[in-house]
Amino acid sequence: MNNTNKKARISLIISRILAYGFVIFLCFMCLFCFLLLILMASKSNSQMQGAFNFRWGGHFMENLHNAWNDFSINIPVGMVNSFIVAMTSAILTTYFSALTAYGVHVYNFKLKNFIFTFIMAIMMIPSQVSAVGFIQLAYKFGLTNKLWLLIIPSIAAPVVFFYMKQYLESVLPLEMVEAARIDGSNEFRIFNEIVLPIMKPAVAVQMIFSFVSSWNNFFMPALLLTKEKYKTVPIMIANLRSADYSKFDQGKVFMFILLAILPVMIVYTVLSKSIIKGVTSGSVKG
Amino acid sequence: MAKGNEKKHRKSVSYAKWAYIFITPFFITYILFTLIPQFLTVYNSFFENYRNGLEQVGPNFVGLRNYIQLLTPDKNGTIDFLRYLGNSLAMWIAGAVPQFLIALLLAVLFTSSRLNLKGQGLAKTIIYMPNLIMASAFSMLVFSLFSNVGPVNKFLIDAGILKEYYNFFATKISVRTIIACMNFIMWFGNTTIVLMAGIMGIDQSLFESANLDGADSVHVFFDITLPLLLPILSYALITSMIGGIQMFDVPQVISNGKGTPNMTSTTVIMMLNNYLGISKNYGMSGALSVLLFIITGILGMFVYRSLAKQYKD
Amino acid sequence: MSDVKLINIKKVYPFTESRKDQKEAKKTNLQITKEGVVAVQEFNLDIKDKEFIVLVGPSGCGKSTTLRMVAGLEEITSGELLIDGEYMNDVAPKDRDIAMVFQSYALYPHMTVYDNMAYSLKIKHTPKDEIDRKVKEAAEILDITQYLKRKPTALSGGQRQRVAIGRAIVREPKVLLMDEPLSNLDAKLRNQMRAEIIKLRQRINTTFIYVTHDQTEAMTLGDRIVVMKDGFIQQIGTPQEVYDHPRNLFVSGFIGTPQMNYFDAKLIKENGKYAVVSDGYKVVLADDKQERLAAKNVEEQDIILGVRPDHIVLGDKGIKGKVDVSELMGPSCHLHMTVGDKDVIAIVPTEGKAVDYMGKEVTLSFNGSVCHVFSKENEMNLEF
Numbered sequence: 001m002n003n004t005n006k007k008a009r010i011s012l013i014i015s016r017i018l019a020y021g022f023v024i025f026l027c028f029m030c031l032f033c034f035l036l037l038i039l040m041a042s043k044s045n046s047q048m049q050g051a052f053n054f055r056w057g058g059h060f061m062e063n064l065h066n067a068w069n070d071f072s073i074n075i076p077v078g079m080v081n082s083f084i085v086a087m088t089s090a091i092l093t094t095y096f097s098a099l100t101a102y103g104v105h106v107y108n109f110k111l112k113n114f115i116f117t118f119i120m121a122i123m124m125i126p127s128q129v130s131a132v133g134f135i136q137l138a139y140k141f142g143l144t145n146k147l148w149l150l151i152i153p154s155i156a157a158p159v160v161f162f163y164m165k166q167y168l169e170s171v172l173p174l175e176m177v178e179a180a181r182i183d184g185s186n187e188f189r190i191f192n193e194i195v196l197p198i199m200k201p202a203v204a205v206q207m208i209f210s211f212v213s214s215w216n217n218f219f220m221p222a223l224l225l226t227k228e229k230y231k232t233v234p235i236m237i238a239n240l241r242s243a244d245y246s247k248f249d250q251g252k253v254f255m256f257i258l259l260a261i262l263p264v265m266i267v268y269t270v271l272s273k274s275i276i277k278g279v280t281s282g283s284v285k286g
Numbered sequence: 287m288a289k290g291n292e293k294k295h296r297k298s299v300s301y302a303k304w305a306y307i308f309i310t311p312f313f314i315t316y317i318l319f320t321l322i323p324q325f326l327t328v329y330n331s332f333f334e335n336y337r338n339g340l341e342q343v344g345p346n347f348v349g350l351r352n353y354i355q356l357l358t359p360d361k362n363g364t365i366d367f368l369r370y371l372g373n374s375l376a377m378w379i380a381g382a383v384p385q386f387l388i389a390l391l392l393a394v395l396f397t398s399s400r401l402n403l404k405g406q407g408l409a410k411t412i413i414y415m416p417n418l419i420m421a422s423a424f425s426m427l428v429f430s431l432f433s434n435v436g437p438v439n440k441f442l443i444d445a446g447i448l449k450e451y452y453n454f455f456a457t458k459i460s461v462r463t464i465i466a467c468m469n470f471i472m473w474f475g476n477t478t479i480v481l482m483a484g485i486m487g488i489d490q491s492l493f494e495s496a497n498l499d500g501a502d503s504v505h506v507f508f509d510i511t512l513p514l515l516l517p518i519l520s521y522a523l524i525t526s527m528i529g530g531i532q533m534f535d536v537p538q539v540i541s542n543g544k545g546t547p548n549m550t551s552t553t554v555i556m557m558l559n560n561y562l563g564i565s566k567n568y569g570m571s572g573a574l575s576v577l578l579f580i581i582t583g584i585l586g587m588f589v590y591r592s593l594a595k596q597y598k599d
Numbered sequence: 600m601s602d603v604k605l606i607n608i609k610k611v612y613p614f615t616e617s618r619k620d621q622k623e624a625k626k627t628n629l630q631i632t633k634e635g636v637v638a639v640q641e642f643n644l645d646i647k648d649k650e651f652i653v654l655v656g657p658s659g660c661g662k663s664t665t666l667r668m669v670a671g672l673e674e675i676t677s678g679e680l681l682i683d684g685e686y687m688n689d690v691a692p693k694d695r696d697i698a699m700v701f702q703s704y705a706l707y708p709h710m711t712v713y714d715n716m717a718y719s720l721k722i723k724h725t726p727k728d729e730i731d732r733k734v735k736e737a738a739e740i741l742d743i744t745q746y747l748k749r750k751p752t753a754l755s756g757g758q759r760q761r762v763a764i765g766r767a768i769v770r771e772p773k774v775l776l777m778d779e780p781l782s783n784l785d786a787k788l789r790n791q792m793r794a795e796i797i798k799l800r801q802r803i804n805t806t807f808i809y810v811t812h813d814q815t816e817a818m819t820l821g822d823r824i825v826v827m828k829d830g831f832i833q834q835i836g837t838p839q840e841v842y843d844h845p846r847n848l849f850v851s852g853f854i855g856t857p858q859m860n861y862f863d864a865k866l867i868k869e870n871g872k873y874a875v876v877s878d879g880y881k882v883v884l885a886d887d888k889q890e891r892l893a894a895k896n897v898e899e900q901d902i903i904l905g906v907r908p909d910h911i912v913l914g915d916k917g918i919k920g921k922v923d924v925s926e927l928m929g930p931s932c933h934l935h936m937t938v939g940d941k942d943v944i945a946i947v948p949t950e951g952k953a954v955d956y957m958g959k960e961v962t963l964s965f966n967g968s969v970c971h972v973f974s975k976e977n978e979m980n981l982e983f
Contacts, residue, residue: 012400012401015401016401016403019395019401019403020403022391022392022395023392023395023403023409026388026392026409026413026474027408027409027412027413029471030412030413030415030416030471030475031412031415033416033424033427033428033471034415034419036431036437037427040430040431040437048435048437048440049435050440051440051444052437052438052440052441052444096311096312096315097312099308099309099311099312100308100309100311100312102308103304103305103306103307103308103309104305104309106301106305107301107302107304107305107308108301108302108305109302109305109306110302112305115309122316122320124528124582124583124586124587124589125324125579125582125583125586126528126531126532126578126579126582128532128555128558128575128578129324129327129575129576129578129579130319130320130321130323130324130327131323131327131558131562131575132323132326132327132330132558132562132568132571132572132575133322133323133324133325133326133327133329133330133572134319134320134323135562135566136323136326136330136566136568137322137323137326139566152315152319153315153319153320155311155312155315156312156313156315156316156319156320161312173703173705175701175702175703175705176705176707178667178670178672178692178699178701178705179699179701179705179706179707179766180707180718181671181672181691181692181693182670182671182672182692182693182697182698182699182719183693183718183719183722183766183770184693184719184722184723185693185718185719185722186693187301187304187307187308189722191308194707197707197709198707198708198709200709212418215420216418216419216420216421216422218420218421218422218534218535218538219534219535219555219559222559223559223562223563233420233423234420234422234423234535237420237422237423237426237539238422238426238538238539240426241425241426241429241539241542242542242543250430250435253426253430254427254430256426257423257426257427257430260420260422260423261419261420261423261424264418264419264420265415265418265419268415268418272411272414273407273411275414275418276407276410276411276414276479279414279476279479279480300674
């Protein structure tokens with residue numbers, strides 16, 4: 001056999017092995033924390049007092065039962081609150097961002113360019129800048145402990161708008177809208193019956209992202225929700241830390257953490273493909 | 287007859303009004319829940335307005351006093367705002383350096399047609415996963431694992447590496463390392479995917495012709511991939527930096543909001559959070575927000591430019 | 600059962616981003632005023648009931664804009680649009696009782712072919728069984744019954760085109776508008792669909808307005824064709840009229856393929872009869888042309904003489920030319936020649952004999968009935 005060819009083959013095989021090794025190592029690192037969490041959630045408090053080992057503790061269901069029925073941290077209520085906020089925010093964000101993007105994309109109107117530039121600009125303003133005024137107003141008007149106050153603002157999401165606008169540009173020919181007009185549809189119906197279904201992939205991706213970020217949101221809810229029965233999951237998890245930590249049943253702590261991230265993990269394993277596609281297309285012009 | 291019809295149907299062929307109808311909810315919400323609060327934030331920054339126990343102080347107009355107070359050294363000669371900003375940036379850099387190096391390497395490996403790695407879909411799924419985990423829960427997990435009674439200490443003692451438990455949350459270096467590592471784990475997958483998209487957006491024939499011209503993979507990377515990836519790389523870097531300045535969840539939970547040890551893990555947003563907490567110090571928090579806005583605004587300009595450029599092409 | 604009247608229609612696109620738009624506009628020959636770019640002006644046309652009108656012209660001539668104004672997709676800047684005598688300028692498209700077939704088909708990708716076709720009827724709250732009957736009837740006409748349950752993405756270009764037409768005809772519109780419906784198809788399918796449209800026209804009773812840039816489509820489909828350029832109507836007439844009596848140089852060149860040939864010539868008057876002289880070759884014009892020129896009292900002048908390639912015969916007396924390229928097309932042969940500084944094409948029958956014209960000197964002659972005389976000054980046909 002040809003010598004140069006042989007050399008090239010060997011170097012290719014070696015670089016492949018190294019590449020695979022590197023990738024597998026990183027994947028393992030990412031999974032390790034998660035697997036360790038599940039393992040720890042299976043151990044009882046007393047098991048954890050003893051020496052550490054990688055054996056399954058066998059107290060998973062017991063920990064689940066204890067965590068679920070804990071009287072100081074009411075995780076079921078937290079999950080319901082979180083779910084209400086995350087789900088409705090996700091729906092409102094995607095619907096209204098798509099509607100706004102459609103309005104700017106399809107129609108010719110005087111402020112079209114101004115509005116597009118404006119939204120691009122406000123996209124960069126960190127959310128914390130409005131936080132001070134928002135909190136002040138919320139306290140002034142007695143709107144603390146109102147879940148809707150966390151939901152309604154999600155109607156105006158510049159980043160989602162930008163994504164939807166880009167998506168519309170790539171999938172929606174104006175002729176389609178005109179065809180629907182001639183078919184006799186009014187503008188609202190065109191959006192709901194023609195455009196929204198065409199945007200389904202983008203809507204799905206943004207709903208997931210919005211759901212996840214809302215589910216994980218900590219800063220604002222922690223400042224607004226003070227009553228136990230309105231608290232969302234991240235606040236409860238942070239409360240674990242502020243409570244006298246060492247006195248806590250460790251098995252239960254790990255179970256709380258597991259419960260907090262589980263819904264998102266489930267959604268992710270089912271929909272990971274479209275989520276990754278969403279990250280890709282959201283980052284650069286698709 | 288014609289005249290009557292004219293009136294009845296006036297302007298129904300013009301669709302501009304629908305644009306306004308469709309964008310109205312967005313803008314009303316934006317004005318009510320973001321724009322007005324933003325103005326209020328700026329307005330507040332010129333007032334003394336806080337609660338001292340049960341006593342409400344202000345609001346009294348104080349001009350720029352809040353800003354001056356934020357930017358003058360206290361009796362120990364430190365400026366808290368700059369110190370916390372430094373904390374944020376230090377922890378961001380410590381995480382971002384490996385994050386970007388590894389993401390860049392991974393992106394190049396994944397897109398290499400010579401290596402043609404299998405199972406990329408699964409690998410991407412796994413490395414992106416930490417990005418979606420609730421940051422506060424992840425922090426709590428890490429805290430529990432590394433706490434004095436946690437499995438890491440137990441493991442290290444059992445293995446004979448440590449004689450007695452080591453308090454990971456008592457020294458500056460270990461706390462910052464832990465936070466930086468968490469940021470790295472949470473974000474390198476995201477960066478990888480963004481950079482991969484960037485590389486795949488480069489005209490493939492460029493790589494092919496470079497290969498035929500005799501460039502090896504190192505040269506291809508430095509002469510073609512990196513320069514053409516630069517716009518996206520800088521975009522990712524600056525957005526990451528903005529994220530770093532806004533760091534909150536992880537250090538807040540890890541240090542229980544106290545920035546232990548000795549405020550070395552306190553970030554700017556934690557400072558904001560403290561002002562907004564019990565004391566409801568709208569004056570100081572307003573001024574802090576404005577400073578934050580200016581800093582991220584300058585960084586954001588760069589992002590906006592690169593984004594606008596991409597958009598126009 | 601409807602006639603369409605367009606009276607002095609004008610369309611101006613105002614500038615939005617002042618500089619950029621103006622730069623773009625300057626690249627075209629459209630008139631630019633203070634208000635913006637004038638895409639269409641002085642458009643007057645009476646379309647009779649059930650007539651098939653074709654708007655034809657090069658891109659940017661305003662033909663699509665005109666169609667879209669009839670559809671109600673564009674505002675009419677000034678002028679009047681009447682359908683069945685009713686003033687329609689500001690009526691929304693859905694209330695105009697028109698249907699339209701788009702160049703890109705514009706089928707709704709998430710709906711089946713059936714739902715695509717039924718959509719307009721559904722909006723009008725037509726009873727379900729009536730929708731069903733109408734959709735199936737239209738599908739029958741267009742031979743797409745077997746695809747009714749498919750989504751548009753599972754169809755070929757030709758099938759999609761049929762669905763797009765089907766969607767338009769289920770409504771039984773007063774006016775059916777077609778915007779370059781065949782230009783996305785390949786040549787073979789295009790010919791086939793053209794024949795289908797002719798057949799379709801016989802089966803449904805409606806007024807057609809058809810936009811195309813392809814003069815063959817215009818000639819074969821239209822009852823009358825409207826030739827447009829730079830926002831102005833150049834000529835309205837039956838295909839035969841436009842072909843035989845082009846009003847100006849542009850129309851003469853745009854209609855007919857291969858293009859008409861032009862020679863520098865002189866119009867002279869001898870013994871009361873008009874004749875053309877080019878390169879020393881004199882042809883006395885036919886009687887009908889004599890009459891028209893005489894009626895207008897046209898004087899002797901330098902002219903552009905136009906003769907269609909198929910009207911040129913090779914003879915002994917005439918204009919001399921040298922064949923550069925000879926293309927054998929089967930029954931005839933296309934000769935590409937240079938005469939003076941002009942390119943000239945002649946179509947000569949082969950009649951079964953293989954004659955090699957390449958490089959040969961030939962003499963081109965033609966008779967007085969096929970000569971078109973255009974003013975050198977304003978490029979108008981002097982007969983009009």
